[in-house]
Amino acid sequence: xxxxxxxxxxxxxxxxxxxxxxxxxxxxxxxxxxxxxxxxxxxxxxxxxxxxxxxxxxxxxxxxxxxxxxxxxxxxxxxxxxxxxxxxxxxxxxxxxxxxxxxxxxxxxxxxxxxxxx
Numbered sequence: 001x002x003x004x005x006x007x008x009x010x011x012x013x014x015x016x017x018x019x020x021x022x023x024x025x026x027x028x029x030x031x032x033x034x035x036x037x038x039x040x041x042x043x044x045x046x047x048x049x050x051x052x053x054x055x056x057x058x059x060x061x062x063x064x065x066x067x068x069x070x071x072x073x074x075x076x077x078x079x080x081x082x083x084x085x086x087x088x089x090x091x092x093x094x095x096x097x098x099x100x101x102x103x104x105x106x107x108x109x110x111x112x113x114x115x116x117x118x
Contacts, residue, residue, distance in 0.1 A: 018115070021066045025111050028055040028062075032104045036097060043092040052100070053082040059107065071110050078103055 032055040039048040060075035078100075084090040 017066060021062055022111065022115055024062055025059060025107075028059045029104055029108050029111075031055045033101070036101050036104065039092065040094075040097050043097075046086070049082065049085050049092075053079065053086055056082060068110075068114055071107070071114070074110070075107065 032052050035048040035052040035055065038045065039052070042048065056075050056079050060072050060079055063069075063075060064072035081090070085092065085096075090096075
């Protein structure tokens with residue numbers, strides 16, 4: 001079984017595990033993006049926030065499992081923010097949706113960098 005050195009924490013991950021992580025993360029980020037689009041058109045809807053939370057929660061756990069601790073920690077902070085949305089302690093706004101979209105883009109960039117070993 002091959003191994004690939006992955007960036008961020010210079011963790012060595014078996015190729016098969018890395019491929020699973022990358023595929024799962026791509027699916028989770030697509031779901032997160034779709035949830036944000038739905039939230040943008042229906043800011044009062046709870047379902048998109050729940051879907052976004054679950055995506056980020058799963059991504060956080062997956063990143064930790066493959067040793068990408070900085071990514072997992074970043075997702076944890078984002079998860080805390082989303083929990084505040086879910087509990088209605090924080091209101092949805094266009095600026096917040098833009099920020100959340102930027103965080104998803106940042107996660108995608110970090111995953112791409114990790115996959116490239118940088």
